[in-house]
Amino acid sequence: MRLFTAQAMREADRKAIDLGYPSLLLMDAAGRRTAKRLLERFAGRKIVVLCGKGNNGGDGLVAARWLAHWGHEVAVYAAEGQEGDAAMAQQALRAHGLEINPLSAWKPQPHSVVLDALFGTGLRGPLEGFYAELVENINQSGLPVVAVDMPSGLPYQPHIRANLTVALAGLKNEHLFYPHRTACGRILLDSIGMPPRALDNPHLPELLSSANMRALLPIRPGNAHKGSVGRVLVVGGYRSYTGAPSLAALGAYRTGAGLVTVAYPADCDVVPPLEAVRLPLFEWNTANLQMARADAVAVGMGAGEGGVEAALAALGLARPTVLDADALHERVLRAYAQSGLPSIITPHPGEASRLLGLSAEQIARFPLEAAQTLAQRYPGLVVVLKGGPTVLAWTPPGTSETRMAVNSTGNPQMATGGMGDVLAGVIGALLAAGLSAWDAARLGVYLHGLAGDQSQKPGLLAHEVAETLPEAVEQLRSGSARDFWEPGYD
Numbered sequence: 001m002r003l004f005t006a007q008a009m010r011e012a013d014r015k016a017i018d019l020g021y022p023s024l025l026l027m028d029a030a031g032r033r034t035a036k037r038l039l040e041r042f043a044g045r046k047i048v049v050l051c052g053k054g055n056n057g058g059d060g061l062v063a064a065r066w067l068a069h070w071g072h073e074v075a076v077y078a079a080e081g082q083e084g085d086a087a088m089a090q091q092a093l094r095a096h097g098l099e100i101n102p103l104s105a106w107k108p109q110p111h112s113v114v115l116d117a118l119f120g121t122g123l124r125g126p127l128e129g130f131y132a133e134l135v136e137n138i139n140q141s142g143l144p145v146v147a148v149d150m151p152s153g154l155p156y157q158p159h160i161r162a163n164l165t166v167a168l169a170g171l172k173n174e175h176l177f178y179p180h181r182t183a184c185g186r187i188l189l190d191s192i193g194m195p196p197r198a199l200d201n202p203h204l205p206e207l208l209s210s211a212n213m214r215a216l217l218p219i220r221p222g223n224a225h226k227g228s229v230g231r232v233l234v235v236g237g238y239r240s241y242t243g244a245p246s247l248a249a250l251g252a253y254r255t256g257a258g259l260v261t262v263a264y265p266a267d268c269d270v271v272p273p274l275e276a277v278r279l280p281l282f283e284w285n286t287a288n289l290q291m292a293r294a295d296a297v298a299v300g301m302g303a304g305e306g307g308v309e310a311a312l313a314a315l316g317l318a319r320p321t322v323l324d325a326d327a328l329h330e331r332v333l334r335a336y337a338q339s340g341l342p343s344i345i346t347p348h349p350g351e352a353s354r355l356l357g358l359s360a361e362q363i364a365r366f367p368l369e370a371a372q373t374l375a376q377r378y379p380g381l382v383v384v385l386k387g388g389p390t391v392l393a394w395t396p397p398g399t400s401e402t403r404m405a406v407n408s409t410g411n412p413q414m415a416t417g418g419m420g421d422v423l424a425g426v427i428g429a430l431l432a433a434g435l436s437a438w439d440a441a442r443l444g445v446y447l448h449g450l451a452g453d454q455s456q457k458p459g460l461l462a463h464e465v466a467e468t469l470p471e472a473v474e475q476l477r478s479g480s481a482r483d484f485w486e487p488g489y490d
């Protein structure tokens with residue numbers, strides 16, 4: 001499943017037509033499916049459909065026709081000048097005897113629900129004048145709004161603030177990234193019958209979905225033993241940062257690691273989980289770290305000033321590695337990229353800012369671009385740029401194309417200390433279980449978010465998310481994990 005831009009969706013639309021699929025069928029499905037969704041949520045209200053003159057408006061005209069056909073009270077307000085499919089939709093509506101009022105005549109009507117079919121992916125530039133005022137009036141009316149494809153006006157200001165958005169054919173960036181996602185309200189995706197071949201575009205970011213991630217779950221054989229399902233070495237801790245390596249160890253165990261060793265400075269009061277092997281060290285060097293037998297390493301969590309030294313010592317182990325927090329420095333990343341070892345870096349925007357020389361705000365605003373830049377700068381390293389949502393990027397060595405992915409799980413309650421440490425442990429366990437770096441990073445990020453989604457209550461703590469990981473793994477394995485765009489998710 002891919003994440004689309006408006007332009008990529010227009011290309012998919014063109015591809016469908018080139019494949020011989022009649023575009024009017026797409027529009028009819030779009031309108032009908034949106035009408036169904038509106039009724040599921042807002043039955044009993046009078047329905048007011050506001051249509052622009054493009055195809056988004058055409059979808060609205062189709063929705064109005066079906067709603068009237070099913071016996072609901074509908075009022076239609078539309079811009080003038082429809083062409084092509086939208087003109088056909090208008091003709092069909094008229095054949096059903098519905099009156100079309102000018103958009104300028106719309107006034108908020110009590111107990112109505114507004115179907116926003118003003119603009120979709122064809123919007124070029126911010127709304128001004130009449131349309132800007134109309135959008136402000138709709139927002140101020142306090143009436144519930146269902147948006148067709150996306151709230152009109154996005155990605156610019158002003159835009160509609162919808163209660164429900166029915167995304168057509170595929171999810172677009174606005175449905176995933178904040179602040180735009182907030183304007184969408186609840187998001188439902190409908191395929192509208194688009195031929196899958198038209199949507200297939202490997203150059204777009206992958207949207208991590210339950211179906212795709214389920215296929216990556218490692219299988220634990222009946223004769224498993226603690227040495228065969230993955231041994232993880234966690235390397236970190238410094239002065240008052242004693243919790244970080246312990247949380248990573250917990251994340252690794254709860255994801256299925258067979259054995260976790262925690263290496264930490266001997267003068268640092270780290271209290272690893274009871275089940276972990278302790279490795280207090282007076283010096284970070286490869287010989288010391290070799291005392292732990294490890295299939296994969298997670299290094300840097302709470303490692304403070306020792307982060308670089310610890311990561312360079314761990315490089316000598318020549319194991320698949322997750323580099324987190326204080327290991328995320330230019331020197332370390334260069335060395336790992338040159339080593340060709342399967343390695344993953346997990347910066348948050350603050351750490352990415354240190355690497356890229358851009359502000360953390362800029363990185364949080366353009367996470368796709370930031371992750372891609374990092375992946376191109378360090379070929380071979382899998383980049384996990386953490387945030388809401390987390391973005392992944394990877395330039396396989398010897399290639400020039402960067403693969404991208406965007407996570408679909410997780411929630412703002414996860415913005416608490418130690419959450420990233422747990423993630424490093426989760427990914428470490430998956431690397432130790434034998435997954436490739438790209439698979440371990442994608443599945444790890446997905447599971448970590450899914451665990452966080454089990455409880456979306458305020459005050460969520462990192463160790464609680466770690467404790468919920470087995471439930472998340474079970475949910476994913478059993479097929480009961482839901483994607484946020486599916487009906488019945490909430």
Ligand SMILES: NC(=O)C1=CN([C@@H]2O[C@H](COP(=O)(O)OP(=O)(O)OC[C@H]3O[C@@H](n4cnc5c(N)ncnc54)[C@H](O)[C@@H]3O)[C@@H](O)[C@H]2O)[C@@H](O)CC1
Pocket residue numbers: 009010012013026027030052053054055056057058059118119120121122123124125126127128131148149150168169
């Ligand atoms: N993705 C697909 O394959 C499908 C898309 N459909 C619908 O088609 C929509 C896209 O349709 P269009 O490409 O016709 O575009 P829109 O309907 O989103 O908007 C285009 C119209 O808006 C006007 N416009 C653009 N920028 C403006 C601005 N800043 N101020 C005022 N007017 C402006 C244009 O002149 C044009 O009339 C999608 O969002 C979706 O709702 C569906 O009909 C079915 C299939």
Ligand SMILES: Nc1ncnc2c1ncn2[C@@H]1O[C@H](COP(=O)(O)OP(=O)(O)O)[C@@H](O)[C@H]1O
Pocket residue numbers: 348386387388389390409410411412413414415416417418419420421422423448449
């Ligand atoms: N708003 C959010 N939506 C989804 N996930 C979030 C959100 N805020 C934080 N997270 C997740 O929580 C984790 C926080 O990691 P990080 O900032 O490194 O925490 P720490 O350094 O305290 O361990 C990341 O995996 C991130 O994706």
Ligand SMILES: [K+]
Pocket residue numbers: 056116117118119120147148149150151152
């Ligand atoms: K719309």
